[in-house]
Amino acid sequence: MMRVWQDGRIIAPEDAHVAITDRGLLLGDGLFETMAVCRGKVCDLEAHLARLNAGLDILGFARSVDIPKLRADIAQYLAAEGAVSAVLRVTLTRGAGPRGLAPPEAPHPTILMTLSQMPPKREAPVSLRIATVTRRNEHSPLSRIKSLPYLDNVLALSEARAQGADDALMLNTRGAIACASAANLFIIRDGRLETPPIGDGALPGTIRALVLSMAKQAGLAPVETSLAISSLGAADHVFLTNSLSPLTEAGQCNGMPLQRRAGAARDKLCSMLMTHFEEG
Structure with missing residues (x-):
């Protein structure tokens, strides 16, 4: 498996961990996007980022995620891993928080990215x-x-x-x-x-x-x-x-x-x- 991106670091999968207090783990408080990588670039990246940002707005922590930086981080991650044809998944959680449902006033999102092989093309209906x-x-x-x-x-x-x-x-x-x-x-x-x-x-x-x-x-x-x-x-x-x-x-x-x-x-x-x- 390729290395993963976690909060600005590219590390081995076994070294990636989230806090036990992460709201994505405890409450499913977060979003993801699954994207196709073709010839080293994400297909329709801007459409995916727009949907991601709309979801962050609905969940109420869009201001805590720098979309231009995320765009640059995606490019850096693909280049570092030499990804030509792959599946990119970007996962964002609201990050760690206190016990209970109420979200923290100033969230620090967790950002994870993984790369995997493209599934084989299906020919049969x-x-x-x-x-x-x-x-x-x-x-x-x-x-x-x-x-x-x-x-x-x-x-x-x-x-x-x-x-x-x-x-x-x-x-x-x-x-x-x-x-x-x-x-x-x-x-x-x-x-x-x-x-x-x-x-x-x-x-x-x-x-x-x-x-x-x-x-x-x-x-x-x-x-x-x-x-x-x-x-x-x-x-x-x-x-x-x-x-x-x-x-x-x-x-x-x-x-x-x-x-x-x-x-x-x-x-x-x-x-x-x-x-x-x-x-x-």
Whole structure:
């Protein structure tokens, strides 16, 4: 494993430690971003930093994190480790604090960064399972940020895997589709590219935003709209997006096959994403 970054130091993984009073450890009081590194640079770094900063603002300690310095630290870390193609995870906690829920008035955030190998590219469509053990709370501000408590997603994915599926689809409190365990969901239907709105509990994914911006060039009308489970069966194509697997087709849900009739539009989106990253 590559060395890790902790609070300004690049050290061996076994030498990285957080305080027993760290609020990220005790309360999940923090955020993370997972990013793809291509040709030694983070893909869509500014979009990731903007989402991170928005999350810090929601949690109330944005002023304690120097985003320009973090940007420079990321570049230094990648250069020091010679990272050409990798997965970068940045984790920020509010840092240590006194016992109880109330946050410290002047937090000193803990910043951790790790690098790992990119996962192999998936060629076969994924199988999905509708999660029943938990639901996405679209009313919570945490549904719009990548906060450290990710246990709803862990439970949903564990349920899907236990039933032989690759990933879980999470519903919100009203029974509408919100997202997959670690990806946004899109369907192509009647010339439209549809995806759940942020208000339905969908995370504002960086690739999600890119795909929506590219839809018209692919001959599709981008639409953010609530999606019922029945929407999957009526779709011409279903796919997932995230930073590490920009566009992954779905082949079935709950054991029922999904249509893959919009391959030309899907291929166009894939091509534009590849071009974006090559030029970025």
